[in-house]
Amino acid sequence: MNANTAPLWSPSPEAVRNSEMVRFMQEANSRYGLSLADYKQLHAWSIDNLPAFWELVWDSCGVIGEKGSPILSDGNRMPGAKFFPGSRLSFAENMMRRTGSEPAMIFRGEDKKSYWLSFDELHALVSRLQQAMKAAGVGKGDRIAAMLPNLPESVAIMLAASSLGAIFSSCSPDFGERGVIDRFGQIQPKLFFSCDGYWYAGKKIQIGEKLETVMKNLLTTEKVILVPYLGEAKETASKLPRATDLDSFIAPYVAKKVEFERLPFDHPLYILFSSGTTGVPKCIVHCQGGILLQHLKEHKLHCGIKPGERMFWFTTMGWMMWNWLVTGLAAEATLMLYDGSPFHPNNTVIFDYVAEEKIDFVGISPKFIDAAKKAGLHPKDTHDLSKMRVLAATGSPLVPESFDYVYDAVKKDVHLASVSGGTDLAACFVGADPTSPVWKGELQAPSLGMAVDVWDDNGKPIKRERGELVCVKAFPSMPVMFWNDPDGKKYHGAYFDRFPNIWCHGDFAEWTEHGGMVIYGRSDATLNPQGVRIGTAEIYAQVEQIPEVVESIAIGQEWDGDTRIVLFVRLRDGVAIDDALTAKIKQQVRTGASPRHVPAKIVQIADIPRTRSGKITELAVRDVVHGRPVKNTEALANPEALDLYRDLPALRT
Numbered sequence: 001m002n003a004n005t006a007p008l009w010s011p012s013p014e015a016v017r018n019s020e021m022v023r024f025m026q027e028a029n030s031r032y033g034l035s036l037a038d039y040k041q042l043h044a045w046s047i048d049n050l051p052a053f054w055e056l057v058w059d060s061c062g063v064i065g066e067k068g069s070p071i072l073s074d075g076n077r078m079p080g081a082k083f084f085p086g087s088r089l090s091f092a093e094n095m096m097r098r099t100g101s102e103p104a105m106i107f108r109g110e111d112k113k114s115y116w117l118s119f120d121e122l123h124a125l126v127s128r129l130q131q132a133m134k135a136a137g138v139g140k141g142d143r144i145a146a147m148l149p150n151l152p153e154s155v156a157i158m159l160a161a162s163s164l165g166a167i168f169s170s171c172s173p174d175f176g177e178r179g180v181i182d183r184f185g186q187i188q189p190k191l192f193f194s195c196d197g198y199w200y201a202g203k204k205i206q207i208g209e210k211l212e213t214v215m216k217n218l219l220t221t222e223k224v225i226l227v228p229y230l231g232e233a234k235e236t237a238s239k240l241p242r243a244t245d246l247d248s249f250i251a252p253y254v255a256k257k258v259e260f261e262r263l264p265f266d267h268p269l270y271i272l273f274s275s276g277t278t279g280v281p282k283c284i285v286h287c288q289g290g291i292l293l294q295h296l297k298e299h300k301l302h303c304g305i306k307p308g309e310r311m312f313w314f315t316t317m318g319w320m321m322w323n324w325l326v327t328g329l330a331a332e333a334t335l336m337l338y339d340g341s342p343f344h345p346n347n348t349v350i351f352d353y354v355a356e357e358k359i360d361f362v363g364i365s366p367k368f369i370d371a372a373k374k375a376g377l378h379p380k381d382t383h384d385l386s387k388m389r390v391l392a393a394t395g396s397p398l399v400p401e402s403f404d405y406v407y408d409a410v411k412k413d414v415h416l417a418s419v420s421g422g423t424d425l426a427a428c429f430v431g432a433d434p435t436s437p438v439w440k441g442e443l444q445a446p447s448l449g450m451a452v453d454v455w456d457d458n459g460k461p462i463k464r465e466r467g468e469l470v471c472v473k474a475f476p477s478m479p480v481m482f483w484n485d486p487d488g489k490k491y492h493g494a495y496f497d498r499f500p501n502i503w504c505h506g507d508f509a510e511w512t513e514h515g516g517m518v519i520y521g522r523s524d525a526t527l528n529p530q531g532v533r534i535g536t537a538e539i540y541a542q543v544e545q546i547p548e549v550v551e552s553i554a555i556g557q558e559w560d561g562d563t564r565i566v567l568f569v570r571l572r573d574g575v576a577i578d579d580a581l582t583a584k585i586k587q588q589v590r591t592g593a594s595p596r597h598v599p600a601k602i603v604q605i606a607d608i609p610r611t612r613s614g615k616i617t618e619l620a621v622r623d624v625v626h627g628r629p630v631k632n633t634e635a636l637a638n639p640e641a642l643d644l645y646r647d648l649p650a651l652r653t
Helices: 013-017 020-032 039-048 050-060 091-095 119-135 152-163 177-187 208-217 233-238 246-250 288-302 320-331 349-356 366-374 400-410 489-495 536-543 579-592 618-625 639-645
Strands: 103-109 113-118 143-147 167-171 191-195 197-200 203-206 223-227 243-245 268-273 283-287 310-313 334-339 361-364 390-393 415-418 420-422 427-431 452-455 467-471 503-511 517-522 549-559 562-571 601-604
Touching (some): 020 039, 020 288, 039 050, 050 288, 091 152, 091 288, 091 320, 103 152, 113 119, 113 152, 119 152, 143 152, 143 177, 152 167, 152 223, 152 334, 167 177, 177 208, 177 283, 191 208, 223 233, 223 246, 233 243, 233 246, 243 246, 268 288, 268 320, 288 320, 288 427, 310 320, 320 334, 334 349, 400 415, 489 503, 517 536, 536 562, 536 579, 549 618, 562 579, 618 639
Parallel strands (some): 143 167, 143 191, 167 268, 191 223, 310 334, 310 361, 361 390, 390 415, 562 601
Antiparallel strands (some): 103 113, 268 283, 420 427, 452 467, 467 503, 503 517
């Protein structure tokens, strides 16, 4: 990584002094007789003293529950470490600590619908849902599944399920029938919540037929409850077996005080699903205590969320960022929920929402930033973004040029937080530090309590070289287990086979001279021409600077006893690949990255396959190019795009 001469942004001394991060550091100094002076020292202490650190997080962030003791048992085992094994808590109780008439959630669904729920209204809805679920026989360990838009009702359903000790799992309503069945069929939900349809890009999309097929396959599901969004819930429910609408489901119950059952720290809270295309999705079980502690730490300390601030992430219920966002209620934030296309009815709707609702914390994907850049948007000139304190991004590597775009065209004085973690931990390994500068192309720092490192293939730590992202010590949001994995073999194989007792995350990464990190993409998608490991993100960062290129995807094709880099490019309308554009792309990659990064073949393509959380999928394209089957096309938002890569004449020579 080339050294940058100056940071793009630095927090003011006053902002640093008043940050929750510094307050927390002072609390650590006072409690433990320390003299920590900066984030680097605080992080080193946090990973060297895991029990003391996580106990301080519990106390400092005001976790409601009985802490118990010890704080950590079997701390040297991965998997096997137990955090707060003697504690009792309720995730829902911690989420619903705030009451009153202020908005708990503000919702906007494209240009079709907008409304909000106060904290008191949220409590009332959760109470009625809790009573209805209890009457339906829902108890500890039962699964509640939801295929819903990002609605306030969706959050209330999750909270009601959690309050009873049930396990919540979700996807978005744009999933195909097979995708829904592959996920929820594995976990056998007792109740299934769905919508009557949804809006996307101005189109009204009804899902009655899909629901009918799904219900035929969810044989253990006793009832499906339809949440009104199109205004057709009663009518749609009347045509389905075992179905009712939400209003009818809760009609018999009057709101009262919500009852919270406190359960062990590692009691299952969520089942999240891997989004890959290498087989039926893995069912990743996360516990209530681990999610709560990690998210409180990240929201309050790393992101600086304060009570009453407005917190937004553009996400669906099919991505772990929804689970991350909604824990903002535990920090007493107001959740800002958006559902639909980020570019309808125009390409400024997200910035419109941020400006009109005066949102403090904004989260998006790197692809959204790239699309805004390519559309020529300059929101700093057209929108009042004065309240936006943090702009965060995750989902894929944020390329250096996107850092420049944010500070040039979006907002000069904003904390740009590129973060990286995943569904596997439902949290961040590397992310935001509000006390330190932002350097171009870099994630700022390892997260507190996360002993991350970069190792070479021999399991040796390396500095300023590219290698595997690992975590060498246990953390609270490690999965409890995988569903339907009684001997733990799948769980162990996913993270611990490569380096025993070490979490190997599967990202290709490098430490920077500033103590931050660069992520180069998934290590299983790393290219290996002539034995040199190259991250695909390095190529994308160069290619997507070219105005003619909308987006790209690179794979390694087995060729002549070696591997050659093949780059597929989706071009602007009316542009066709020719010798001049091919030469331009190769020159950009050669000068911006290195001669080793230059693709051997550049092929124009009409579409690029991506998962439902928006990530491009190099492995699926690689399999198609090599004539291998793609095992789980239902993980893709546009599986038909794979056909474009089959048996291409350009790749036969």
